Amino acid sequence: MSDHPTSAPALEIERATKSFVVSRHQFSTLKERALHPLKAREVQRRTVLRDISVNVARGEFFGIVGRNGSGKSTLLKCIAGIYQLDSGRIRVYGRLAPFIELGVGFNYELTARDNILTNAVMLGLSRREARRRFDAIIDFAELHDFVDMKLKNYSSGMAVRLAFSVAIQVDADIFLVDEVLAVGDAAFQQKCFAEFRRMRRENRTVLFVTHDMASLTRFCERAMLIEGGRCIELGPAEDVARRYNEVNFGRLADAEIGPPGRHLRAVWFENGDGRRTTHADQGGQVSLCCEIDPPPVEPEGGALALKATLRNDVRHTIVVLDTRAPQCSGAERLGALAEAGEPFVAKLSFPCQLAPSAYSATVELVRGDQLVDRLEDAAALTVHSRFFSGGVWDAPFELTVAGAPVAAGGAASR
Numbered sequence: 001m002s003d004h005p006t007s008a009p010a011l012e013i014e015r016a017t018k019s020f021v022v023s024r025h026q027f028s029t030l031k032e033r034a035l036h037p038l039k040a041r042e043v044q045r046r047t048v049l050r051d052i053s054v055n056v057a058r059g060e061f062f063g064i065v066g067r068n069g070s071g072k073s074t075l076l077k078c079i080a081g082i083y084q085l086d087s088g089r090i091r092v093y094g095r096l097a098p099f100i101e102l103g104v105g106f107n108y109e110l111t112a113r114d115n116i117l118t119n120a121v122m123l124g125l126s127r128r129e130a131r132r133r134f135d136a137i138i139d140f141a142e143l144h145d146f147v148d149m150k151l152k153n154y155s156s157g158m159a160v161r162l163a164f165s166v167a168i169q170v171d172a173d174i175f176l177v178d179e180v181l182a183v184g185d186a187a188f189q190q191k192c193f194a195e196f197r198r199m200r201r202e203n204r205t206v207l208f209v210t211h212d213m214a215s216l217t218r219f220c221e222r223a224m225l226i227e228g229g230r231c232i233e234l235g236p237a238e239d240v241a242r243r244y245n246e247v248n249f250g251r252l253a254d255a256e257i258g259p260p261g262r263h264l265r266a267v268w269f270e271n272g273d274g275r276r277t278t279h280a281d282q283g284g285q286v287s288l289c290c291e292i293d294p295p296p297v298e299p300e301g302g303a304l305a306l307k308a309t310l311r312n313d314v315r316h317t318i319v320v321l322d323t324r325a326p327q328c329s330g331a332e333r334l335g336a337l338a339e340a341g342e343p344f345v346a347k348l349s350f351p352c353q354l355a356p357s358a359y360s361a362t363v364e365l366v367r368g369d370q371l372v373d374r375l376e377d378a379a380a381l382t383v384h385s386r387f388f389s390g391g392v393w394d395a396p397f398e399l400t401v402a403g404a405p406v407a408a409g410g411a412a413s414r
C-alpha cells in the first residue's frame with residue numbers, strides 16, 4: 001500500500017536496515033601497517049540505515065533530506081540495488097534511472113561520447129536507441145565542444161550535466177536524483193527545474209536528495225528527514241523542511257553568548273507575541289532583541305547606535321537594521337538609556353517578509369566611528385512560507401487590474 005492517497009505504488013520500503021563493516025584503524029603510512037599488522041583486522045559494524053519504512057506513489061516527487069553522513073545516499077544506493085540490505089525489503093515498481101552521484105556508471109578513462117553510449121545502454125536503451133538520442137543528450141548538457149574529451153578531464157559540474165542529461169533521456173519511470181542542483185551552475189539549474197516540471201506532467205516518480213529546503217518545498221509534495229540513519233520525520237515537504245531547519249539551525253540561537261564584561265550581552269529573536277523564537281512564518285512581526293550593558297559615557301564620543309546585519313544561508317546580506325538610519329524612530333531613546341548607564345533591552349522590530357530560508361544576525365554596538373562591541377552570528381531565525389518566489393525579500397504588494405476595453409476583432413487594446 002502507498003502512503004500517497006491517489007495512485008499505484010512506485011516504491012515500497014519496509015524496515016530497511018543497512019550496515020557497513022569498517023576497519024577500526026586507519027593506517028596513514030606503510031611503516032605503521034608493518035608495525036601493527038593485527039590492528040588492521042580489528043573491524044566494527046556500523047549501522048547507517050535503521051528501520052526505514054516509506055511508500056512512494058507513482059507520480060510523486062519525494063524528498064530525502066538530512067545532514068551530511070545521515071544515510072541519504074546509502075538509501076538511494078540500496079534502492080538502486082547497488083547495496084544489499086541487511087534486513088527489510090525494498091520493492092521498485094517500474095524502471096529505475098539511478099542518477100546517484102558523480103561517477104556511478106561512468107568510466108573516467110573513456111570519452112564523453114563512449115560514456116554516453118555505454119551509460120544509456122546500462123540504463124536500459126538499445127544501442128540503436130542510445131545512438132539516436134546521443135544528440136539530444138549532448139544538446140541538453142551543452143557539451144558539444146567536449147564530446148571527445150576523456151571524462152577524467154571534465155570538471156565535476158560538467159560530469160553532473162552529462163549524467164543528468166543521460167538519465168532524463170532513458171525513459172525511466174523512477175528517477176533517483178542526488179544533489180544535482182548543488183553542482184551545476186545557475187543556468188543549468190534552471191534547465192533541471194524545467195525538466196522536473198516536465199517529469200511531473202508525465203507522472204514520473206522522482207526521489208530527490210537535497211540540502212536546499214527551498215528546492216525541496218518547491219518540488220516535493222512529501223519528504224523524509226533522516227538523522228543518524230533513522231527517519232525522524234515523514235510527511236508534507238513544508239513540515240519536513242521546518243524540522244530540518246530546527247535540527248540544523250535551531251542550536252545556533254540557543255547558544256549562550258555575551259560573556260561578562262561585554263557590552264552586547266545577549267541577542268535573540270522574538271515573535272509578534274513577544275516570545276523568544278528561532279522560527280517565524282512569513283508575514284508576521286519579528287523583533288531582534290539585544291541586551292545591552294552600556295559602556296561609560298564619552299563626552300566627545302557621540303551617541304550609542306546599534307546595527308544588525310541579517311544574512312541568509314548562503315551568507316548574502318539581506319537586511320541591515322541601523323538605528324542611525326532616518327526611518328529609525330527610537331534612536332534618541334536608545335541614546336538616553338545608554339547615558340543612564342543601566343543594562344536595557346533594545347528591540348529592532350520589522351515585518352518578516354524575508355524569503356523562506358535560514359538567517360543569522362550579526363550585531364554591532366557603535367559610538368561615532370568606533371566599534372564598541374560586536375557579536376557575529378549571534379542569533380538564528382528560520383523563516384517558513386508555503387510559497388517560494390525565488391526572491392530574497394517578498395515585499396507585500398497590491399495588484400490593481402483595470403478592465404481593458406475590447407477592440408474590434410476581440411483583441412484587448414490599451
Ligand SMILES: Nc1ncnc2c1ncn2[C@@H]1O[C@H](COP(=O)(O)OP(=O)(O)OP(=O)(O)O)[C@@H](O)[C@H]1O
Nearest residue numbers: 020021022048066067068069070071072073074075
Ligand atoms: N561503502 C561504505 N563503507 C563504509 N561506510 C560507508 C560506506 N558508504 C557510506 N558509509 C558511511 O555511511 C554513513 C552515511 O553515508 P551517506 O553517504 O549515505 O550519507 P549522506 O546522508 O548521503 O551524506 P552527504 O549529505 O554528505 O552526501 C556515513 O557515515 C558514511 O561514512
